[in-house]
Amino acid sequence: MEDSNKQNPPQPHAGESKSLNFIEQIIEDDIRTEKYGKRVHTRFPPEPNGYLHIGHAKSICLNFGLAKKYGGKCNLRFDDTNPTKEDIEYVDSIKEDVKWLGFNWNGEYYASDYFETLYDYAVTLIKKGKAYVCDLPQEEIAATRGTVTTPGIISPFATRPIDENLHLFARMRAGDFADGSRVLRARIDMASPNMLLRDPILYRILHAEHHRTGNAWCIYPMYDFAHGQCDSIEHITHSICTLEFEVHRPLYEWFIKELDIYAPQQIEFARLNINYTVMSKRKLLSLVHEKVVNGWDDPRMPTICGLRRRGYTPEALQNFAEVISVAKRDNVIDVSLLEHCLREDLNKKAQRVMAVLNPIKLVLTNFADDAVEMLDAVNNPEDTSTGLRQVPFAKELFIDSDDFMEVPQHKFFRLSPGNEVRLKSAYIIRCNEVVKNADGSIKQLNCTYDANTRTGMPESNRKVKGTIHWVSVQHAVAIETRIYDKLFLPENPEAVADGEDFRSNLNPDSLKVTTSYAEPYIKNMKAGDKVQFERVGYFCVDADSTAQKPVLNKTVGLKGQWQKTL
RNA sequence: UGUCCUAUGGUGUAAUUGGCAACACGUCUGAUUUUGGUUCAGAAGAGUUCAGGUUCGAUUCCUGAUAGGACAACCA
Numbered sequence: 001m002e003d004s005n006k007q008n009p010p011q012p013h014a015g016e017s018k019s020l021n022f023i024e025q026i027i028e029d030d031i032r033t034e035k036y037g038k039r040v041h042t043r044f045p046p047e048p049n050g051y052l053h054i055g056h057a058k059s060i061c062l063n064f065g066l067a068k069k070y071g072g073k074c075n076l077r078f079d080d081t082n083p084t085k086e087d088i089e090y091v092d093s094i095k096e097d098v099k100w101l102g103f104n105w106n107g108e109y110y111a112s113d114y115f116e117t118l119y120d121y122a123v124t125l126i127k128k129g130k131a132y133v134c135d136l137p138q139e140e141i142a143a144t145r146g147t148v149t150t151p152g153i154i155s156p157f158a159t160r161p162i163d164e165n166l167h168l169f170a171r172m173r174a175g176d177f178a179d180g181s182r183v184l185r186a187r188i189d190m191a192s193p194n195m196l197l198r199d200p201i202l203y204r205i206l207h208a209e210h211h212r213t214g215n216a217w218c219i220y221p222m223y224d225f226a227h228g229q230c231d232s233i234e235h236i237t238h239s240i241c242t243l244e245f246e247v248h249r250p251l252y253e254w255f256i257k258e259l260d261i262y263a264p265q266q267i268e269f270a271r272l273n274i275n276y277t278v279m280s281k282r283k284l285l286s287l288v289h290e291k292v293v294n295g296w297d298d299p300r301m302p303t304i305c306g307l308r309r310r311g312y313t314p315e316a317l318q319n320f321a322e323v324i325s326v327a328k329r330d331n332v333i334d335v336s337l338l339e340h341c342l343r344e345d346l347n348k349k350a351q352r353v354m355a356v357l358n359p360i361k362l363v364l365t366n367f368a369d370d371a372v373e374m375l376d377a378v379n380n381p382e383d384t385s386t387g388l389r390q391v392p393f394a395k396e397l398f399i400d401s402d403d404f405m406e407v408p409q410h411k412f413f414r415l416s417p418g419n420e421v422r423l424k425s426a427y428i429i430r431c432n433e434v435v436k437n438a439d440g441s442i443k444q445l446n447c448t449y450d451a452n453t454r455t456g457m458p459e460s461n462r463k464v465k466g467t468i469h470w471v472s473v474q475h476a477v478a479i480e481t482r483i484y485d486k487l488f489l490p491e492n493p494e495a496v497a498d499g500e501d502f503r504s505n506l507n508p509d510s511l512k513v514t515t516s517y518a519e520p521y522i523k524n525m526k527a528g529d530k531v532q533f534e535r536v537g538y539f540c541v542d543a544d545s546t547a548q549k550p551v552l553n554k555t556v557g558l559k560g561q562w563q564k565t566l
Numbered sequence: 567u568g569u570c571c572u573a574u575g576g577u578g579u580a581a582u583u584g585g586c587a588a589c590a591c592g593u594c595u596g597a598u599u600u601u602g603g604u605u606c607a608g609a610a611g612a613g614u615u616c617a618g619g620u621u622c623g624a625u626u627c628c629u630g631a632u633a634g635g636a637c638a639a640c641c642a
Contacts, residue, residue, distance in 0.1 A: 019579085019580050019581075019582090019588095019589090020580095021579080021580090045642095046642095047641085047642050049641090049642080079642065081641095081642080082641060082642070084641090085641075085642085138639095138640060141640075142638075142639085142640095145638055146638070147568090147638055148567090148568055148569080148637070148638055149567060149568045149569095149638095150568085152638090179640085180640065182640095183640055192569085193568050193569040193570085194568095194569060194570075194637075195569090195637055195638045196637070196638095198638085201639095201640055203640085204640035205640080206640080220640095222639095222640075222641085222642090223641070223642045224642095226642095227642085243571075243572090243635080243636065244635090244636055244637080244642095245636090245642090246570065246571060246636065246637090247569080247570060247571090247636060247637045248637090249570095250570090268571085270572085270635095275577090281642095323578080323579085323590065323591080324578060324579075325578075325579050325580090326579090327572095327578085327579070328571070328572060329571090329572050329573065329634095329635090330572075330573095330634070330635060331577085331578060331579090332577075332578090333577075333578065333591095334576090334577050334578080334591070334592070336577090336591065336592060337577075337578075337590085337591050337592080340590090340591060340592085341591095343603085343604095347603075347604060348604095352601080378600090381599090381601085381603090381604075382604065382605095411602095413602065414602090422600055423600090424600060424601065425600070426600090428600095453600095455600075460600085461600090463600095464600090466602080467599095467600050467601060467602090468601090469601075532601085532603080533601095534601045534603085535601045535602080535603075536601090537603095558601080558602085558603050558604095559602090559603065559604090560602055560603075
């Protein structure tokens with residue numbers, strides 16, 4: 001950590017000299033003072049009530065990353081204390097997503113595995129006179145809690161004798177009472193300025209089937225009574241959570257202290273926000289339920305499975321988490337940073353393929369009618385070990401309509417009448433004639449090619465201003481391209497006016513499906529493969545693909561705005 | 567009109583025990599390029615929310631404002 005070499009000047013480009021974030025500083029202090037020996041043990045504790053999204057990815061990378069960096073462990077723990085909202089489907093998807101992100105958990109735990117221990121803890125508190133069974137109805141409890149500026153009123157049941165509390169709590173567990181009729185509360189301080197300390201509820205009665213414990217229980221612990229104790233049981237050293245739990249920390253520590261059990265420490269960080277992105281689980285759930293999107297893994301969703309289907313890679317997401325770092329102040333990350341991380345990774349990996357999204361026909365008038373030339377094309381200029389492939393070249397080609405302008409505007413480098421342009425991996429051509437349909441639209445472009453300009457030919461180094469991509473008409477493979485745009489238009493789609501629905505901010509054009517053409521090589525691609533359509537953008541082969549019709553999801557465009565300035 | 571947290575270029579994160587603010591993204595130049603991509607070189611952009619104080623010196627310490635956030639679910 002410390003730089004022992006003080007003689008040498010600092011190295012501005014040294015990759016490994018990154019400074020520590022505040023959590024790493026805490027951990028290194030704790031290691032130094034041996035607060036937990038030299039152990040580092042974190043955990044990722046999702047509630048299985050929805051699919052994981054990119055905000056969770058930040059937390060996953062943080063917790064697992066810290067464990068890895070300091071030679072520690074990280075548990076996967078399901079915070080499954082509310083059977084009414086949770087489901088095994090979510091448990092499975094969470095495991096899949098964490099694994100896909102590239103992490104292996106030290107152990108798989110469930111809060112529900114600790115229900116018996118938690119129950120005993122509650123009994124301990126009752127015996128200490130620190131908890132009581134309260135018969136007040138829900139509305140009464142809310143009303144007597146006071147407000148943020150006025151103290152609450154002590155429950156008439158707060159002074160219930162210990163024996164009676166013990167007896168009643170046992171009967172709660174036994175199922176003698178109806179849902180909502182009684183709760184177990186901690187006796188702390190109804191006048192505390194911290195609302196969470198005003199005799200918080202520990203257990204509620206819920207005659208509901210739990211996805212793991214079935215009907216074994218009809219009382220379930222609340223988050224506050226479960227989370228810290230679970231951390232304690234697992235001997236977690238650093239319990240990292242988001243900022244909204246900051247006010248819970250005194251309570252977290254109160255239970256640990258009163259129970260006199262192993263004490264982990266809770267550390268809070270600011271959750272991830274990304275502009276133009278909805279991140280709240282509740283809203284994502286409603287998008288799925290109301291079929292605004294096609295499921296949790298719709299490529300427009302910020303869910304991990306959605307991003308995966310969109311063509312994001314674990315490496316890109318991990319790098320993103322690294323780059324945004326972690327701190328305690330509220331933040332809104334620009335989507336362009338996320339896209340940057342993705343391009344950085346994809347640029348190195350994606351197979352280059354030529355494709356034409358909106359074709360116009362181009363005829364090489366000086367090319368032999370039935371001739372087909374197989375030309376070599378580079379698979380990936382960033383990785384020469386991927387070699388070459390052959391692309392068929394013939395008299396009739398498709399080029400992208402974007403790559404031709406009858407009246408070129410200023411700084412348009414591509415094809416226009418009388419001008420030359422290079423066909424990627426092939427020849428330099430010149431446009432001689434624009435043939436129109438009766439309605440004035442372009443029917444085809446008549447061009448001539450310069451046979452001396454292919455790679456390896458004498459004039460192959462001749463410079464022309466633009467290079468465009470193309471596909472042979474007779475060899476082209478029809479593909480379905482699904483082009484995605486922002487799901488929400490405003491920068492902060494979660495902030496909606498009172499009485500207005502967040503869905504009013506939806507982008508009606510977030511999905512466009514078109515039929516396009518690609519070179520035959522596209523048929524070699526499998527679901528999940530990433531390609532870069534040269535000069536168009538990155539795409540990912542979707543699982544919906546058939547041999548006849550590959551389906552490609554647009555992952556992200558290339559850098560630069562030139563496409564839009566036409 | 568309570569308690570707690572936060573405050574650094576457009577955005578995010580840094581700044582060793584106080585020593586005239588660094589990195590990344592974005593933006594803009596230029597070079598290279600058979601992708602307007604990549605790569606490379608460079609530029610602009612903050613004097614650290616404000617006002618006091620301590621100090622030779624404050625983004626770092628103190629005081630007081632201001633702004634934003636969290637908390638009043640038998641959710642997590």
